[in-house]
Amino acid sequence: KVPAPLQDSNSSSNRSGVPGAPLNLRRAVPVGMVLASFISFxxxxxxxxxxxxxxxRHLRIxxxxxxxxxxxxxxxLSTTVLPVSATLEVLDYWVFGRIFCDIWAAVDVLCCTASIMSLCVISIDRYIGVRYPLQYPMIVTEKRALLAMLGVWILSIxxxxxxxxxxxxxxSQDDTVCLITEEPFYALFSSLGSFYIPxxxxxxxxCRVYVVAKRTTKNLEAGVMKERAEGSGELTLRIHCKNQQVQELCPASKAGGGGASAARSTLTVKLLKFSREKKAAKTLGVVVGMFILCWLPFFLALPIGSFNSSLRPPETFFKVIFWLGYFNSCLNPVIYPCYSREFKQVLVLQILLIILQPHHLQPQVQTVQTGTSTTNTTNNTTTPSSTATSSNRY
Incomplete structure (x- = not known):
């Protein structure tokens, strides 16, 4: 995106924060606490x-x-850009010098561009997953995924x-001001490349995912699988696709019933794969929707204000939509657990391991009874495998 501090070119002369002036603690403390909590989250x-x-391992796909x-x-973005942006918001003036202003602005553009480019790649990946659920592992390989990730960062740079x-x-001649880069051609280039084209x-x-998912769901629901226990001993699998009907005949007599089992297995695999891909598409659709909701106001206000200064939004409103875009960085970790059972289970496990880690490191005394005698053993680990091993020794 176009780099944007919290002051525009018109508001820089009206800044309340001036180097050496007393800091307004009544404003700075609550704002700093809110932004620090947001960044930490x-x-x-x-x-x-x-x-x-x-x-x-099962999530490495x-x-x-x-x-x-x-x-x-x-x-x-959260570790390099947001702390600087929060400092600028609290102090209301730039304190890091001219060179760091340019670097910070470039990293801001880099992170936001990489974020939306990643969403672009994810949307293509979801289309392939829904459109070709069985062929997906051959189309989207680990090597191609890594190359796509590399391409995202190269384009962002x-x-x-x-x-x-x-x-x-x-x-600006004033080193306490870090303004928006409003060079017209770069603003157009970066806005198109970072936001509108992706x-x-x-x-x-x-849109294609929705159309394909709706059509495939209808086709799978209309499919009829019938196994004849008597007569010709054939399994007939019919999938109705509007005006087209595909029929497969699997002679059970030749394979001793294996044809029927294979057909059922194929249909089950296809249903499971399509269901999983459709659910993943819904989850990532929510991610994209929240991204648009967070960033679109900023990318609408910025070009309008650049072409017509009289239409620039008030400084307070600009700050709100600017931080609304940053707020997107902490939404994705919330969306995944809410819409994905696998992520929910794994994240809960990660949190529990972090909370219970000190307890796990404490030695425990285990009492084991063998016949009429009692033995005390000390374990330095509480993993299930080691506990089971200790118990089996006695």
Whole structure:
């Protein structure tokens, strides 16, 4: 996105924060506490999402690689950009110098672009998963997923590096001001590349996902599977597709009933795969919806204000929609557990392990009875396997 501090070019002269002036604690303390809580939640939430996939083998699938990529972008934003933005909001003036202003703005663009590019890749992945559920593992391989992630970051760097190479307006003479890069061509380039073009791809993919999912659901519900126990001993599997009917005959007599079992197994696998892909598409659809809700107000207000200064929103409103975009970074770790049972179970387990870790490290005394005697044993670990082993020894 176009880098944006919390002051626009018109409001810089009306800043309440001035270097050396007393800090308004009545405003700074509550604002700082709210923003610190928000940033902490975003950091912890995205770390848990990353650990959930990395530490659990059954979650290491290409779709979740893209989710990790999204979480990495949000985590990078939360650890490098948001603390600086919060400092700017609390103090109401820039304290980090001109060079760091340019670097901070570029990293801001990098993280936000990588985030929406990741959503773009996820939408394409979900379309492939719903459209080709059985062929999906062959189409979206681990190598291709990693290449897609690399491509996301390369494109994000290309879009964000422009101002660092001089593609920007002349900097302000006041080092306490870090303004929006309003160079017209770069603003147009970055807005299209970072938001509008990927957004168009995302919406197109999810429209296709909806159409394919609706059609496939209807076809699967209309499918009829009938096994004849007597007569020819054939299994007939019919799937009605509007005006087309596909019929497979599996002679059970030749395979001793194996044909019927194989057909049932194939249908079951297809139903399970499609159901899983459809559920994943719904979950990630919510992620995309919240992303649009959080970022669209900012990307509407920014170009309108750039082309016509009289239409620029008030400073307070601009701050709200600016932080609304940042708020998206802590929403995704909440959405995954709410809409995905697997993520919910894994995240709960991760939290419990963190909370109970000190208890697990404490030695425990275990009493084991053998006949009429009693033996006390001390264990330095409480893993189920070690406890079972200790009990079996006696």
């Amino acid at each position: 975003a950091i912890v939430g995205n770390i848990l999402v990353i650990l959930s996939v990395v530490c659990n 290409p779709t979740n690689y893209f989710i990790i990529n999204l979480a990495i972008a949000d985590l990078l 290309v879009i964000s590096i422009g101002p660092l190479l001089g593609w920007k307006e002349p900097p 957004l168009a791809v995302i919406l197109a993919m999810y």
